[in-house]
Amino acid sequence: MSQIGTLATVARSSSGESVLERVVRVLEAFTPSDRALTVGELSRRAGLPAATGSRMVADMVEHGLLARDADRRVRVGTRLWELASRASPTLSLRELAMPVLEELHGHVGHHVQLGVLDGEQVLFVERLSADQAVINYTRIAARLPLHASSSGEVLLAHAPADLQEQVLAGPLARFTPFTITDPAVLRRRLADIRRDGFVVCCGFLHPEATGIAVPVRDEHRQVAAAVSVIVPNDERARDHIAPLAAAARRIEQRLSAP
Amino acid sequence: MSQIGTLATVARSSSGESVLERVVRVLEAFTPSDRALTVGELSRRAGLPAATGSRMVADMVEHGLLARDADRRVRVGTRLWELASRASPTLSLRELAMPVLEELHGHVGHHVQLGVLDGEQVLFVERLSADQAVINYTRIAARLPLHASSSGEVLLAHAPADLQEQVLAGPLARFTPFTITDPAVLRRRLADIRRDGFVVCCGFLHPEATGIAVPVRDEHRQVAAAVSVIVPNDERARDHIAPLAAAARRIEQRLSAP
DNA sequence: ACGGCCTGCCCATTGAATGGGATCGCCGTT
DNA sequence: AACGGCGATCCCATTCAATGGGCAGGCCGT
Numbered sequence: 001m002s003q004i005g006t007l008a009t010v011a012r013s014s015s016g017e018s019v020l021e022r023v024v025r026v027l028e029a030f031t032p033s034d035r036a037l038t039v040g041e042l043s044r045r046a047g048l049p050a051a052t053g054s055r056m057v058a059d060m061v062e063h064g065l066l067a068r069d070a071d072r073r074v075r076v077g078t079r080l081w082e083l084a085s086r087a088s089p090t091l092s093l094r095e096l097a098m099p100v101l102e103e104l105h106g107h108v109g110h111h112v113q114l115g116v117l118d119g120e121q122v123l124f125v126e127r128l129s130a131d132q133a134v135i136n137y138t139r140i141a142a143r144l145p146l147h148a149s150s151s152g153e154v155l156l157a158h159a160p161a162d163l164q165e166q167v168l169a170g171p172l173a174r175f176t177p178f179t180i181t182d183p184a185v186l187r188r189r190l191a192d193i194r195r196d197g198f199v200v201c202c203g204f205l206h207p208e209a210t211g212i213a214v215p216v217r218d219e220h221r222q223v224a225a226a227v228s229v230i231v232p233n234d235e236r237a238r239d240h241i242a243p244l245a246a247a248a249r250r251i252e253q254r255l256s257a258p
Numbered sequence: 259m260s261q262i263g264t265l266a267t268v269a270r271s272s273s274g275e276s277v278l279e280r281v282v283r284v285l286e287a288f289t290p291s292d293r294a295l296t297v298g299e300l301s302r303r304a305g306l307p308a309a310t311g312s313r314m315v316a317d318m319v320e321h322g323l324l325a326r327d328a329d330r331r332v333r334v335g336t337r338l339w340e341l342a343s344r345a346s347p348t349l350s351l352r353e354l355a356m357p358v359l360e361e362l363h364g365h366v367g368h369h370v371q372l373g374v375l376d377g378e379q380v381l382f383v384e385r386l387s388a389d390q391a392v393i394n395y396t397r398i399a400a401r402l403p404l405h406a407s408s409s410g411e412v413l414l415a416h417a418p419a420d421l422q423e424q425v426l427a428g429p430l431a432r433f434t435p436f437t438i439t440d441p442a443v444l445r446r447r448l449a450d451i452r453r454d455g456f457v458v459c460c461g462f463l464h465p466e467a468t469g470i471a472v473p474v475r476d477e478h479r480q481v482a483a484a485v486s487v488i489v490p491n492d493e494r495a496r497d498h499i500a501p502l503a504a505a506a507r508r509i510e511q512r513l514s515a516p
Numbered sequence: 517a518c519g520g521c522c523t524g525c526c527c528a529t530t531g532a533a534t535g536g537g538a539t540c541g542c543c544g545t546t
Numbered sequence: 547a548a549c550g551g552c553g554a555t556c557c558c559a560t561t562c563a564a565t566g567g568g569c570a571g572g573c574c575g576t
Contacts, residue, residue: 021321142344
């Protein structure tokens with residue numbers, strides 16, 4: 001009697017997950033260091049059966065969300081970026097801010113970043129880097145925690161009260177000996193930021209880097225983004241506050257203009 | 259006898275379309291001029307029944323692909339951009355090229371663009387604009403036809419043979435009296451580009467704008483992108499070729515370096 | 517108060533998506 | 547050359563997630 005392959009009807013079909021969930025998981029499987037993946041590796045990372053992964057990749061390639069390399073490996077497609085960028089309010093903010101950021105960058109000669117609040121993190125939408133400057137630990141489309149980055153603190157200071165409480169309540173991860181992990185201290189800093197209109201974060205994320213950030217307000221005076229500069233610790237942070245504030249004001253003008 | 263609502267079992271469920279198709283159509287419904295849409299309008303544009311549209315929007319919002327405005331209208335979410343940008347090979351090219359583009363931009367003082375080949379069009383991944391310069395008719399994430407833009411001609415000249423034939427065969431849309439619509443002329447220009455390493459397009463898209471473009475090659479000497487400058491017609495185009503070529507070479511160095 | 521419009525929920529219905537297994541092709545090793 | 551391992555795709559019976567009319571509640575301008 002043939003036993004193998006006849007062991008009752010095994011559970012087939014259905015996954016208990018929406019297609020969207022899986023599409024997002026597939027996209028999340030790619031990272032800056034793993035930009036090209038085989039279908040197998042991709043399926044593994046996304047937690048999908050090989051057959052399902054294969055089919056999903058084929059579909060996503062057909063719709064331009066993924067692209068196949070010459071060596072059959074898979075990458076994220078440019079069409080996805082196009083769809084995401086074309087009508088994104090955040091990206092149009094970026095585009096408006098660009099000329100100002102360029103000028104600021106030419107002036108200060110260090111990393112210049114534009115970040116927005118997304119969930120419980122800062123998401124950097126633009127970054128003009130200075131080759132010779134302090135270590136690079138952010139990229140475009142990278143995220144940083146709100147309590148340990150200058151942009152993050154600025155955005156948190158002007159965020160809805162419930163988000164502030166949530167962050168203050170949750171554990172505050174430590175990155176260096178200087179990272180602020182005491183909620184009470186953070187709360188005081190946030191009040192200071194609202195009063196002063198800027199913040200200086202010395203070695204919170206990386207012991208040798210200082211971040212300085214100011215808020216950018218939209219036409220309704222709501223804080224929509226933060227501009228920041230990353231400088232080595234030995235540089236006088238105070239000198240950069242005025243140019244930063246001036247840049248923020250120029251971006252605000254361009255936001256209101258058209 | 260109640261007639262209404264009893265007229266036999268109406269066809270329900272199923273659409274004959276994959277979820278992905280619809281997700282893409284929803285995203286396509288947004289344009290730079292319509293960045294926020296009501297659920298109703300969105301459903302209409304994407305060709306979806308109201309109920310289905312409502313549910314899809316809810317799902318997509320939950321996964322961060324869309325975001326809801328304060329006034330209940332819908333926008334594209336930043337998370338989508340993040341997923342698209344984080345691991346995109348094209349975007350990392352952009353990031354590498356940025357410092358060079360910045361410098362070039364400061365030097366020439368006109369629109370500077372970085373475009374890649376995508377399907378049968380150029381897709382612009384970066385654009386540094388000059389406020390006072392000629393009319394803006396491209397944006398980031400915008401597309402232009404291959405035969406009528408300087409970047410397009412450069413990319414087409416180095417594209418696979420079958421794509422070249424396809425474009426040469428298809429109708430060549432006319433935008434100005436100067437647009438090249440004769441396949442034979444275009445074919446000759448492509449050969450010239452391969453020989454010269456640059457192209458000048460005078461008034462092909464807009465009667466008063468001239469585009470100048472050069473190719474950027476990756477580590478395998480394959481053309482991966484095109485850098486272009488847009489100048490007013492009365493400016494001497496020739497003067498910009500050398501700086502452009504120099505910029506392209508510097509980008510190529512940075513592509514091969516790490 | 518009324519009509520138009522937008523929105524989201526309900527729920528019977530069903531076809532699109534599923535995943536185990538078989539197949540095919542490509543390596544490097546025996 | 548034959549083998550074994552691996553990765554990718556195909557096949558197809560199975561089934562549940564997605565579907566879309568209908569309906570009700572909310573909002574606005576008239």
